[in-house]
Amino acid sequence: MNEDDHEIEDLQREVAGLLLEYVYAPLLEDQHVRGVLPAPEGAPAVRVALGDRDECVPSRLTMYEIPLGAGDELRTSHDVVALLRAAHTGTHIYPSDRVTSVMGMDLYVVDPANLEEAPFTTHDWVSALLRCLARPPDGRRETGLRGFLFTAGGLLRLYLDSADVRGVVGADVRPGGALTALLAALPSLLGREWRTPDTLDDPHCRYVVDLTGW
Structure with missing residues (x-):
């Protein structure tokens, strides 16, 4: 073969x-x-x-x-x-x-x-993101997917862990955009000081990184 x-x-x-x-x-x-x-x-x-x-x-x-x-x-x-x-x-x-x-x-x-190929949908984007985080195609796992939640405004909150940060960190993303670039950048973005206010009502993570403009 x-x-x-x-x-x-x-x-x-x-x-x-x-x-x-x-x-x-x-x-x-x-x-x-x-x-x-x-x-x-x-x-x-x-x-x-x-x-x-x-x-x-x-x-x-x-x-x-x-x-x-x-x-x-x-x-x-x-x-x-x-x-x-x-x-x-x-x-x-x-x-x-x-x-x-x-x-x-x-x-x-x-x-x-x-045929004219049908466009890549928001569902496709979210599915690809979650699948790549849960089961990295190359087997490497720089960030681990601990959970996710669809939130208001069409956003998706990812619950992630990493060897470079302590505990679980949330990351708010807006479905769409450059998926490959987001996946490559996630490990380095989790530790940045872009956090929601202290009044964040989410007991499932230490803080949330705002990546909605990424």
């Missing part, structure tokens, strides 16, 4: 892991993920079945095959979600060679060139 095959396998695992959260929470409107399958014969693609929550009857499910390659690069798992949402939204015309059936389900082979 060559390096490209390993990368495809890793990405298929990553996509399956990401799509787990849409089994019970809808991917869009009333559509839930009812299956994630590696494309057969080692093809560089994933197949995703969508349908109503708890639906198992094949004829009531729709499956999409999403290619994982984008030129010389691979798509990310979030790219796959964006294409999946776009494919299932609105009316799309598929040539006959891209429509078939498998295991009793209609199968549509998606051509990304004919």
